[in-house]
Amino acid sequence: MSAKKNITVLSLEQALALPFATERMVHQGWRVIRLETPAEEGGGNAGDPNRYIGADLGYNDLHSYYIAPNIGKEAITINLKKKEGQELLKKVIRDLKVDVFLCNTLPKRYKQLGIDFESLREANPNLIWCGISAMGPEYPDRAGYDPALQALMGYTFLTGETNGKPVPCGIPIIDLKAGDEAFTQVLLAMLEKNPNGKEIHISMAQCAASWLITALPQLEFVKSESELFTRSGNEHRSFIPCNVYPTKDKMVYLAIGNDSQWAKFTSLIGFETLEKPERKTNQGRMDDKENIYMEIEEQTKKFTTKEFLDLCLTINLSVSPVSTIKDVASLEFVSKELLKTVLPNGKAVSLFPSSTETDFLKNNNNTLSCAPHLGEQNTKIFTEAGFTEAEIVNMKNENVI
Numbered sequence: 001m002s003a004k005k006n007i008t009v010l011s012l013e014q015a016l017a018l019p020f021a022t023e024r025m026v027h028q029g030w031r032v033i034r035l036e037t038p039a040e041e042g043g044g045n046a047g048d049p050n051r052y053i054g055a056d057l058g059y060n061d062l063h064s065y066y067i068a069p070n071i072g073k074e075a076i077t078i079n080l081k082k083k084e085g086q087e088l089l090k091k092v093i094r095d096l097k098v099d100v101f102l103c104n105t106l107p108k109r110y111k112q113l114g115i116d117f118e119s120l121r122e123a124n125p126n127l128i129w130c131g132i133s134a135m136g137p138e139y140p141d142r143a144g145y146d147p148a149l150q151a152l153m154g155y156t157f158l159t160g161e162t163n164g165k166p167v168p169c170g171i172p173i174i175d176l177k178a179g180d181e182a183f184t185q186v187l188l189a190m191l192e193k194n195p196n197g198k199e200i201h202i203s204m205a206q207c208a209a210s211w212l213i214t215a216l217p218q219l220e221f222v223k224s225e226s227e228l229f230t231r232s233g234n235e236h237r238s239f240i241p242c243n244v245y246p247t248k249d250k251m252v253y254l255a256i257g258n259d260s261q262w263a264k265f266t267s268l269i270g271f272e273t274l275e276k277p278e279r280k281t282n283q284g285r286m287d288d289k290e291n292i293y294m295e296i297e298e299q300t301k302k303f304t305t306k307e308f309l310d311l312c313l314t315i316n317l318s319v320s321p322v323s324t325i326k327d328v329a330s331l332e333f334v335s336k337e338l339l340k341t342v343l344p345n346g347k348a349v350s351l352f353p354s355s356t357e358t359d360f361l362k363n364n365n366n367t368l369s370c371a372p373h374l375g376e377q378n379t380k381i382f383t384e385a386g387f388t389e390a391e392i393v394n395m396k397n398e399n400v401i
Helices: 017-027 064-070 083-095 117-121 146-152 173-192 204-210 259-265 282-287 289-300 305-313 325-330 359-363 378-384 389-397
Strands: 008-012 031-036 074-077 100-103 128-133 198-203 243-246 251-255 318-321 338-342 348-353
Touching (some): 017 031, 017 128, 064 348, 083 117, 117 128, 243 289
Parallel strands (some): 031 074, 100 128
Antiparallel strands (some): 243 251, 338 348
């Protein structure tokens, strides 16, 4: 399979990890169809629970949290608890020539719902199949939500003030890492061009563990557990004096990454008193870090944020204001790359940037269709799969879609 051809993706998705993966596919110009469960008899919220999270935009199944990771997609519903629904899924894969199928349901449900690799290969022997789960198929009934996995995998243990409670990262970092990994592995599978398709399993826990590259290896190198990384607030655990400091009006983060940068910093007017022979090396600064932090803070409080930034940038130090999310949105290199969509009420909104510029996004002025309503493209897509209008109505009446 060539990554250059028009790619069709069908994804049984909910929450964030998988929708983020398939959103990256949208940015490449691939056709992404999200598959969800139709409403059961008796009503209730159907499909992806994230549809109903966040600000109410006036549409029950289009709340704000759901919008951003699902722009540019289409949506259908199939009741996979029914045999007819499972057969319908295969027909859609076959007739729409679906290249990639993804899911992020519990692995124990793969065969129950007829979405396992071997079952769906009957519809397309070349199918690339990818499943995201908490800990992979070896733990088939283990559910996984980002903050709980951050706790399991040591992320919360490493995050927060030294004497404070463990806290998760401010964004769902494991969800996003798993989504990126699914996107990457699907691309690699395309490059392999395996005529027998490809089965890919993404473990969110393993993805998280792979990012502990500065923490797990410590177990082999420290003399005692007291030397292991733990919570360290804003300071860097290895490089001194990377930390956050107050200014007259805000806070700034200054990152000194080597001895040369330290020498430059202590040559600045107002910071010369920090220079001492025993502080020339990172280890020497490590031994005296609390005093160094305090001395820097006493000086930064004399500057406005802009004054301190301008001073440090004259010698190319890595320094930044502690930005609010509103501040980030106003950064030129962010604001000009924001993806845009139009809500059903006609309001144009800017959302988030793609990680890289793509030809598809550039050609479309970074604008994608709004995230779809539940089953919004049922008629369109099932017609593509060869069903008549009467047959589609009948499948709806039989609760197959």
